[in-house]
Amino acid sequence: MKIQLHSVSGRHPAARPTASAALRRVDLEVHPGEQIAVIGPSGAGKTTLLHILACALRPDGGTLLLDGRDPWRQPARVLxxxxxxxxxxxxxxxLPPRQRVVTAVLAGRLPHQGLWHSLRSLVYPTGIAQADTALARFDVSDKLFARVDRLSGGERQRVGLARALLSDARLLLxxxxxxxxxxxxxxxxxxxxTEAARDKDATLVATLHDVPMALQYFPRIIGLRAGEIAFDLPARDVSRELLDELYAHEGLPALPLPLEEPVPELHVPMTCR
Known part of the structure; x- marks a missing residue:
């Protein structure tokens, strides 16, 4: 899916109507199939950006185009x-706390199913094997029939990510x-x-606080600060100086990896649960 933002401004989803904009006159273009990491200090506007891209938050100013269409100018059924x-x-x-993990993961397919199929799946989940496979890729398949409220925070987060693997979405945020x-x-x-997005030929935009991880796995990095784009570069061109400036007022220690050199890809065996 192609994304175009023209001078887009917006407030944080939880902000009061009188609050100042979290995103300020942002211009951005993302081509179909791209994988982008958005980094920056807390309060930079990263979450606001994702909610605007997801059509969950209407911009206060400017224009959002998805595949050339302004979603907020479409009829309700098209939106x-x-x-x-x-x-x-x-x-x-x-994730509803009393829901089974299998049902929570299969909910990723709901936008692409009919009403009858969706209601039936609540009683007797269809696609259990697919849910199990998605959970296995995050090493949490042993929780397939567990209740959500009995999961740890990390397990809940991985279950939430497994839903994305079952979605037919063309834009993953x-x-x-x-x-x-x-x-x-x-x-x-x-x-x-990142592998699943490539397999689906889907566009992927992720916000990350882990800068070395962003540089290792994402070809394009957007640095966001105070609601504005500080830089938009290939990962190989993101220097320590740019990062020091991006996080200048955060009081952060030096990053643990030598960013001047390529970050080696690590293959971590995941055997324990």
């Missing part, structure tokens, strides 16, 4: 169909998918998401 081609994975997955994961699980999750 619903367009949202069905998008998948937004929030940082905290909206993932907000901080690593916040509850240890380093090995985080690497596994990012590798799985």
């Amino acid at each position: 619903r169909a367009l949202r069905g081609a998008l998948f937004l994975a929030p940082q905290v997955p909206p 993932v907000d901080e998918p690593l916040s509850a994961l240890d380093p090995a699980r985080a690497q596994q999750a990012v590798a799985t998401l």
Whole structure:
């Protein structure tokens, strides 16, 4: 899916109507099948950007085009169909606590199913094998029939990501998918998401606080600061100086990897649960 933002501004989804804009006159173009990591300090506008791209938040100014169409100028039925081609994975997955994991994962297919099939799946899930396969890619298939409220925070986050693998969405929007994961699980999750997006030929936009992980797995990096794009570059061109400037007021220690050199790809065996 092609994305075009022309001078787009917007407030955070949880902000009051009188709050200042979290995103300020952003211009951006993303081509179909691209994989982009959005990095930047807390409060930079990353979550607001994803919600605008997901048509969950209407811009306060400017124009959003998805495949050349302004979603907010379409009839309601067209907007619903367009949202069905998008998948937004929030940082905290909206999983009903009493729901079984298998049902939560299969919900990723709901926008592409009829009403009768969707209701029937709530009683007797269809596609159990597909859900199991998706969970296995995040090493959490042993929780297939567990209740969501009995999962750890990291397990919930991986279940939420597994939903994306069953979606037929052409645009995957993932907000901080690593916040509850240890380093090995985080690497596994990012590798799985990027591979799945390539397999689907879907566009992937992910916000990440883990800068080395973003540089390792994403070809294009957007640095966002104070609601504006500080840089938009191939990962190989993102220097330590640019990152120091991006996070200048965060008081962060030096990044743990030598960003001047390519980050080696690590293959982490995942055997324990």
